[in-house]
Amino acid sequence: MKLSTILETLAAARLPSVTSEQLRHLVGTAEGKAFADDLKWFAAGETGRREQLAAVVHALAPAVRGTVEQLGFQFDLPALIAAAKVDGSTGFDTIKAANANPGNRARAIAYLQGVGMQLANRTAAAPALATPLEPPYYSFKIFSSAAALCIAEATTRAERKHTINIEGAVVLAGGGARKTFDWPNKIVVQLTVQEAYQVLALLENKIRSLRFDGHGREHDKSLQIEFQDSHYYFRLIQRGRSVVAVPVRAVDSLQIVSLLYKQLLRNESHLGIGDIRAMIDRMVAMMPIAVDPLRR
Secondary structure (H helix, E strand, O other): OOHHHHHHHHHHOOOOOOOHHHHHHHOOOHHHHHHHHHHHHHHOOOHHHHHHHHHHHHHOOHHHHHHHHHOOEOOOHHHHHHHHHHHOOHHHHHHHOOOOOHHHHHHHHHHHHHOOOOEOOOOOOOOOOOOOOOOOOOEEEEEOOOEEEEEEEEEOOOOOOEEEEEEEEEEOOOOOOOOOEOHHHOEEEEOOHHHHHHHHHHHOOOOOEEEEEEEOOOOOEEEEEEEOOOEEEEEEEEOOOOOEEEEEEHHHHHHHHHHHHHHHHHHOOOOOHHHHHHHHHHHHHOOOOOOOOOOO
16 A cells, blocks of 8 residues: 555544654554555545554554653564554553653553563563552542542453442551551452443442442452442452441542443443443343332
8 A cells, every 4th residue: 555545544534644664564464454454444434443543553653662662661563552452542641641750650561561561671670660550540539437449440451441440448547637548458349341330320320239249369359339318338348358338428429420431431432421321221121120129
């Protein structure tokens, strides 16, 4: 395919241009063949191919390669393209922001490790995380008198689907007037995508209670959530540990609802909020009345 044709198609897709030097990295590769096919089909009117094209174009950017290598990794173009086709622009934003501050650098290193990048020097230790990933990505905390929750963006390890972590920590004894929470020993439950839809239904007052068991490597963690009219009640449970129980006010639940919509829409970019709500309503309508006493 001629360079001029490639540039015209990228311009039509409102994507950055590429040079012949950058395109040489795709010659003779499966990624290059897929890129050529996506260009052809986009030009034929399949605008849904834009995200596939964007993954390749952004992965070819010299600044991305430079940052990856500066962070101590071998630049693996196929791995980066594959991850970008799942994550969209999220990974590139993380890489580009790596030098802004130590926290961003830590997130970029964790992301590159997660997509399978190898260290440039195999005998070297992994790049130090300048600050611990606590909490990861965007997050916020909700406090009560005896415990606190941290709600954080997350990505499932196996399928790399966007979801949330619900983390809980109890108050440490003897903390004085200013409470100290035991975050190093927090209980963490990562919602599956299916559970995320159910939690969203509960926080929109469509069902009254949920319980998810069998979380964690030892399958010993549970999450319970109840709608109690004036508030929501979250309980994180792990065998042999103190229960983390936090009442969540309606106003505080709005942040959780907003983040759930954000994550679910990132998984299904062809849907809108109205589509997600319709899917939730259909799910609730099919639940047994015993499970769903709020249905009218």
